[in-house]
Amino acid sequence: MKLEVYKSPVLKHKEEVDLPPFLKALIRYVENGAASWHCPGHSGGAAFLKSSVGKVFHKFFGENLLKADVCNAVEELGQLLEHTGAIAESEKNAARVFNCDHLFFVTNGTSTSNKIVWHSTVGPDDIVVVDRNCHKSVLHAIMMTGAVPVYLTPTRNHYGIIGPIPESEFSYESIQKKIANHPFIKDKTKKPRILTLTQSTYDGISYNVEAIKAELDGKIHALHFDEAWLPHAAFHDFYKDMHAIGAGRPRACDSLIFATQSTHKMLAGLSQASQILVQDSENKKLNRFVFNESYLMHTTTSPQYSIIASCDVTAAMMDGPNGKTLVEGSIQEAMDFRRAMRESQNDFGFQVWGPDELPSEGIGSRDNWILKPNEKWHGFGQVSQGFNILDPIKVTVLTPGLDVDGSFAEEGIPASLVAKYFAENGIIVEKYGLYSFFLMFTIGTTKGKWKTVIAKLKKFKADYDNNEKLSKVMPKFVQAHPVYGKLGLKDLCQQIHSEYKAGDMARMTTEIYVSEITPAMKPADAFAKIAREEIERVEIDNLEGRVTAVLLTPYPPGIPLLVPGEKFNSVIIAYLKYARDFNHMYPGFETDIHGLAVEYVNGTKKYFVDCVK
Numbered sequence: 061m062k063l064e065v066y067k068s069p070v071l072k073h074k075e076e077v078d079l080p081p082f083l084k085a086l087i088r089y090v091e092n093g094a095a096s097w098h099c100p101g102h103s104g105g106a107a108f109l110k111s112s113v114g115k116v117f118h119k120f121f122g123e124n125l126l127k128a129d130v131c132n133a134v135e136e137l138g139q140l141l142e143h144t145g146a147i148a149e150s151e152k153n154a155a156r157v158f159n160c161d162h163l164f165f166v167t168n169g170t171s172t173s174n175k176i177v178w179h180s181t182v183g184p185d186d187i188v189v190v191d192r193n194c195h196k197s198v199l200h201a202i203m204m205t206g207a208v209p210v211y212l213t214p215t216r217n218h219y220g221i222i223g224p225i226p227e228s229e230f231s232y233e234s235i236q237k238k239i240a241n242h243p244f245i246k247d248k249t250k251k252p253r254i255l256t257l258t259q260s261t262y263d264g265i266s267y268n269v270e271a272i273k274a275e276l277d278g279k280i281h282a283l284h285f286d287e288a289w290l291p292h293a294a295f296h297d298f299y300k301d302m303h304a305i306g307a308g309r310p311r312a313c314d315s316l317i318f319a320t321q322s323t324h325k326m327l328a329g330l331s332q333a334s335q336i337l338v339q340d341s342e343n344k345k346l347n348r349f350v351f352n353e354s355y356l357m358h359t360t361t362s363p364q365y366s367i368i369a370s371c372d373v374t375a376a377m378m379d380g381p382n383g384k385t386l387v388e389g390s391i392q393e394a395m396d397f398r399r400a401m402r403e404s405q406n407d408f409g410f411q412v413w414g415p416d417e418l419p420s421e422g423i424g425s426r427d428n429w430i431l432k433p434n435e436k437w438h439g440f441g442q443v444s445q446g447f448n449i450l451d452p453i454k455v456t457v458l459t460p461g462l463d464v465d466g467s468f469a470e471e472g473i474p475a476s477l478v479a480k481y482f483a484e485n486g487i488i489v490e491k492y493g494l495y496s497f498f499l500m501f502t503i504g505t506t507k508g509k510w511k512t513v514i515a516k517l518k519k520f521k522a523d524y525d526n527n528e529k530l531s532k533v534m535p536k537f538v539q540a541h542p543v544y545g546k547l548g549l550k551d552l553c554q555q556i557h558s559e560y561k562a563g564d565m566a567r568m569t570t571e572i573y574v575s576e577i578t579p580a581m582k583p584a585d586a587f588a589k590i591a592r593e594e595i596e597r598v599e600i601d602n603l604e605g606r607v608t609a610v611l612l613t614p615y616p617p618g619i620p621l622l623v624p625g626e627k628f629n630s631v632i633i634a635y636l637k638y639a640r641d642f643n644h645m646y647p648g649f650e651t652d653i654h655g656l657a658v659e660y661v662n663g664t665k666k667y668f669v670d671c672v673k
């Protein structure tokens with residue numbers, strides 16, 4: 061498709077640029093200044109000007125954002141829900157850029173993209189094969205569709221980093237065995253409807269999709285890769301075959317391939333910008349009409365047009381050689397950061413998780429980033445050759461105190477302290493675990509931005525060595541939690557480190573994710589008990605043998621632990637009790653567990669879970 065050159069009288073481009081279809085239509089619409097008698101009620105921003113707070117809002121966000129905030133009554137922009145007009149053109153353009161047969165923009169995040177894919181594919185009592193460490197939206201989809209899940213279990217190392225699901229778990233034989241042993245799948249011969257895999261785990265490991273297709277093509281109706289963190293992969297050879305859909309990738313014979321991508325996470329989309337990519341198989345094309353029934357079910361009837369425009373622009377930005385340049389730039393920055401960290405590693409004890417060998421300059425070859433069996437650095441043991449890669453732009457920084465075998469050193473710096481120290485100094489990390497925190501290098505990372513991180517880590521280490529008063533180095537934190545007022549930075553690190561060590565936290569936080577879990581009923585049935593009030597609030601000391609009605613998710617790491625309908629086991633109960641005791645001892649360092657209800661009984665804080673009666 062040839063994009064027309066568009067010169068805006070208002071924007072006055074210095075250089076002529078090719079505008080993608082939707083942005084062009086939207087600018088044209090705003091510049092033509094049609095009178096609005098439709099939603100939204102602020103009428104192109106005019107409502108804000110009638111109040112002083114409104115004026116601040118108007119000034120802060122700017123006139124164009126508000127004028128471009130229109131609704132689906134504007135026919136000339138096309139309809140998202142029906143994929144027509146300029147929006148359809150834009151989706152087609154993005155499909156070309158991302159090399160797929162169909163592409164649908166989604167303005168409610170990949171949470172919604174996942175649900176759309178599922179509701180178009182899965183019905184009640186269908187068998188589904190799911191990554192145990194998937195995003196909660198996939199678990200919500202299980203509850204909404206009434207599916208019966210069998211899970212693929214990832215490995216974890218003792219840093220608490222989620223590893224890959226071993227290749228053996230993907231064998232059809234292994235999946236069939238899980239189906240055969242499942243307590244309430246009646247028809248064991250039923251073909252699973254979908255496999256959903258977190259493609260790129262939260263720590264940046266992805267799978268060889270061609271190997272998975274070779275094993276499961278035709279054995280499962282649809283193979284769905286949740287690529288929330290991987291929309292950049294199609295644009296660089298570094299990720300060849302390690303993402304779902306892209307240039308030169310062969311079609312499966314029978315299975316449809318889906319990828320859902322948060323373009324807002326790694327590319328330039330505005331928050332909630334997401335897209336669904338589909339590759340038809342040799343023998344089966346996506347039925348767009350049927351698919352759209354599910355799309356309509358989950359999509360708001362008032363989509364945000366600036367999000368659609370950002371989807372449009374994101375695709376245009378990745379078009380042609382620019383896509384590769386942008387991705388290469390982020391890999392380059394991540395490599396520079398990794399090299400600089402390695403130089404300082406002996407001085408300050410912080411190190412970056414990754415392969416032993418780093419290229420001395422440039423981005424080097426991807427071979428080092430492919431996981432090899434039994435390498436010490438990853439700690440995932442016997443992985444299959446060529447089956448996984450670590451994405452170098454997903455950077456896990458390890459703090460001192462814990463090694464990959466799970467043994468604790470005498471001294472240690474829990475990552476939560478670094479994260480809080482950073483937050484007071486203007487650096488916000490994506491997430492943190494016990495002794496690691498996570499930084500993302502995206503196409504928006506400016507050159508050398510990482511230098512401040514290293515400078516702040518050095519400063520942290522100096523403050524730590526001097527045991528500087530927390531009231532001096534983390535004043536906001538101490539203000540919120542005065543109990544720490546007298547302590548130094550090193551004192552508090554040591555207290556929390558000793559606590560983790562005594563509780564053998566590394567082992568515990570790993571084991572809760574790999575312990576044997578028994579399903580007692582379908583997730584949908586357990587969740588329905590909530591709506592029907594057939595639940596009972598059980599204190600965590602009494603959970604043995606009980607069945608949860610809610611999803612239980614500890615933050616960090618934000619990965620669901622127990623799905624509605626599953627039975628508590630002793631490993632998980634022990635963890636919940638430990639988390640409760642820890643939370644009492646160290647306010648400000650609480651593990652937040654979604655699904656736990658907190659109530660004050662006679663002045664004491666107690667923790668409960670809503671269980672099936």
Ligand SMILES: *Cc1c(COP(=O)(O)O)cnc(C)c1O
Binds near residue numbers: 171194288289322333
């Ligand atoms: C963030 C995330 C999602 C949800 O994406 P949103 O765009 O935030 O709705 C889905 N899956 C995975 C693996 C994610 O990390």
